[in-house]
Amino acid sequence: MTTVVSGTGVGPLLRGWRERRGVSQLELALRADSSARHISFIETGRSRPSEEMILRLAEHLEVPVRERNALLLAAGYAPRYAETSLDDPAMGPLREGMERLLQGYEPYPAIVVDGVYTVVAANQGIAMLLEGLPEHLLTPPLNAMRITLHPEGLAGRIRNLREWRGHLLAQMERQIALARSKPLRELYDEVAAYPLPETGGVPADRGDPTAYPYFALPLQIEHDGHVLSFVSSISTFNTPMDVTVAELAIESFLPADPATVKYCQGLAAAEGRA
Template identity: 85%
Template sequence: MTTVASATGVGPLLRGWRERRRLSQLELALRADSSARHVSFIETGRSRPSEEMILRLAEHLEVPVRERNALLLAAGYAPRYAETPLDDPSLGSLREGIERLLGGYDPYPAIVVDGSYTVVAANRGIAMLLEGVAEHLLTPPMNAMRITLHPRGLAPRIRNLREWRGHLLAQMERQIALVRSEPLRRLYDEVAAYPLPERAGGAPEDREDPASHPYVALPLRVEHGGRVLSFVSSISTFNTPMDVTVAELAIETFLPADAATVTYLRSL
């Protein structure tokens, strides 16, 4: 994804973010130590905000780092946040930390993706789950959404595919609502159009009553080696990132959701 300036100017962009956050001009002004009049003038183009004011408003509107650069460009300023390639030497400590985290989570699955769900790192637990996935889906750059939802990916082995698919598509919809990304929109359209495959062996999909099991969150229930493994997932991001690349990294870890899954994974 790239940062581009908007032809509409910074005012309408800021107004759009304010409306998404459901804040009035007065509420935003109070949070940013400004006035509703000044916010109004910025949004209508009657006043050109300083770089500091744009960043202050963006902070209180929780605008993603990439989009803060877009706001600055729309106002005629240079981007403030770099977009450093992940393989750059300056990010060596970050890469090492990520690898240590993933390795420490073994044998439970863990994966790192960027803002377009491209896989940038994964541990052996993930590799175990991907056994049997079509080779073309595992050819770099791998995409986590394609691997999960493609009929030749994990989809045929996911016991609660309709629920899990709905969860993933809703997650993408929320992300698309926050960032202006045509590649992400195209990815959503692609994976949402995948047909629901028949599960391995033709067995029926799970139709459990949520009240009948002890899961604390929607589990991913996936077949592996003749058994069903159950996981609940957690997604972590970096606090107060100062780089676009780092801001868009997400670490997803899969915690075993039942004792049988724990026992099996520890036996590997």
């Protein structure tokens, strides 16, 4: 016996995720230890999948945790994943762990953002880069993309702004393709429309560009008359069981040349942070 699911139910949602991932019904069935016929029945609403099947399909389709809850709700099941505020006492060990990690990156910048780039934690290296920015950009909640790409923000200090801006926008586009996030789309539309500041994108006088070849696109940014070069690395949590944790990302900025190492270490020593 089959149960008819409405056209706005879990079936069309699963089909949308499958098509977004470019996976055929047969391929998904093989991955999920099912049959193409069963997958077809689920997608057309002729069969109501079990909670276990929804989660299995979502896992193989790499559906974000927040959207897995939406799939379960569409099928008439309770959400599986909580969304706990970072201020909750239960998140204490997580907050403490992130703070220790951020401090460990010093004197180099490191930051923690959520799914729409709201800054939830940062170290002194980040504070160094934000010195002198206008108050309206630094009023909580801070947003990393706004601070970076706004003409009155870091954009005017970034020497390779066009390249770095293109990298950030492409990063957001990939995230939008992976998750149906209206707030993220709105943020993208906002920052993509920012004009390039007249002082941005000016090549830095770095001497011989082959002396220290970069292994990744660097962020080249001015600070107090010096041009610093960083490459960024982004870390996320493995197998998150909470929506909040699933959407956190830790981005660290590692020095891309010896001059940046020397400058950051010297600045930290002068401020007693070394």
